[in-house]
Amino acid sequence: MRNSIFLFVLSLISFGTFFQAQKIGDGETVDVNGLQVSLNITNKESVQVGGKPFDRYKVSASVKNSSDKSYTIRLTSYPQIVLDTGIVELDCVNATGAKLTSKKIQLKMKTQMINVSYSAYDKSGKSVSNVLPVIGSYYFDSGDIISDNAIFIVPSGEKPEVNVRALR
Structure with a gap:
């Protein structure tokens, strides 16, 4: 009974996320919660994977x-590990992931680096000043653009079927 309730709730969550x-298709731009997401195919070639023909697409998002x-994530202390800085995710539903290629592209926030000065003693006992770059925050301001590339391998004769969704 518990397993069936768990599966039902999980199905509803997956259904809502879907x-x-x-x-989104090649050369298209879609609006996702005020974010203009674009996808372009920059290269296509045919490849053999395990003796079967596939099409290899290089895409830019x-x-x-x-x-x-x-969008801002301010760090409260150092070191603080932030794993989720994604803004949008593009998922190629027919990508195979063969030959260490991608199935998704996640566009992430920009990193703000801060230089921190500190004093330390060297081997001779002399005080020296050093600078250490530290991540201060992650941000994505109004008007900013973030881009990335990926390679998708799809079955021969098919084009990448890509879905985009906001992560924030």
Whole structure:
């Protein structure tokens, strides 16, 4: 009984997440919560994987924050590990992931680096000043653009079928 309830709730969550995604094609730009997401195929070639023919696509994705909202993660202490800095995710549903290629592209926030000065003693006992670059925050301001590339391998004769969804 518990397993069936758990599976039902998990199905509802997956079903809701599926409908939040939008399809995007080559050369298209879609609006996802005020974010302009673009996808472009930059190269296509045919390859053999395990003796079977596949098409290999190099794709470029970008997101522009066209809303008035800025996204920020401020770090409260050092070191603080932040694993989730993604803004949008593009998922190629027919990608195989063969030959260490991608199935998804996640566009992540920019990193703000801060130089921290500190004093220390060297081997001779002399005080020296050093500078250490530290991540201060992650941000994605209004008007900013983030881009990334990936390679998708799909079955021969098919084009990448890509869905995009906001992560924030």
